[in-house]
Amino acid sequence: QVQVVESGGGLVQAGGSLRLSCTASGLTFADYAMGWFRQAPGKEREGVSCVSWRGDIPYYTASVKGRFKISRDNDKNTLYLQMNRLEPEDTAMYYCAVFALRAGLCGGTWYDDPPEDIYWGQGTQVTVSS
Numbered sequence: 001q002v003q004v005v006e007s008g009g010g011l012v013q014a015g016g017s018l019r020l021s022c023t024a025s026g027l028t029f030a031d032y033a034m035g036w037f038r039q040a041p042g043k044e045r046e047g048v049s050c051v052s053w054r055g056d057i058p059y060y061t062a063s064v065k066g067r068f069k070i071s072r073d074n075d076k077n078t079l080y081l082q083m084n085r086l087e088p089e090d091t092a093m094y095y096c097a098v099f100a101l102r103a104g105l106c107g108g109t110w111y112d113d114p115p116e117d118i119y120w121g122q123g124t125q126v127t128v129s130s
Contacts, residue, residue, distance in 0.1 A: 002026040002119045006096045009124030016086050016128070022079040022096030022121060030074040033099040033106050035059075036081050038092035038126075047111025048094070049081060053104030061111070063089070086128045096121040 008020040020036070035050035049070040050059045058070050069082040079096060098119035099110065 050106035
C-alpha cells in the first residue's frame with residue numbers, strides 16, 4: 001500500500017521561508033515523477049511544481065518561479081519544496097503528489113492529471129501572515 005506523508009507546514013510572516021518535505025513508501029520512489037499541489041479555501045487545486053525521477057527537470061507554476069525550489073533525495077525517499085519570499089497569496093493546504101502514470105517524467109500538463117492517477121498525501125497547511 002502506497003503511503004505519502006507531508007510535513008513542514010506552519011505559520012510564517014510574509015517574506016519568510018518554509019521547507020516542506022514528503023516521504024513516500026510502498027513504491028519504488030525513484031521510478032516516479034513527483035510534485036506539489038496546493039488548495040486555498042474557496043479555490044481550485046493548483047499545481048505548484050513537478051520534478052522528474054532524477055530531479056533534474058523541474059517545473060513551476062508562474063506565480064512561484066524564482067521563489068520556490070523543488071528537489072528530491074531518492075536515497076532518502078524524500079521530496080522537498082523550499083519556499084522563499086512567501087506571500088499571503090501562498091496560504092493554502094499543500095499536497096504532495098506521486099504521479100503514477102507519467103513514467104518518471106513531468107512534461108506537458110502534469111498539473112491536469114486526473115486525481116485518480118496520482119497518489120496523494122494528506123496535506124500540510126501553510127499560512128503566510130501579512
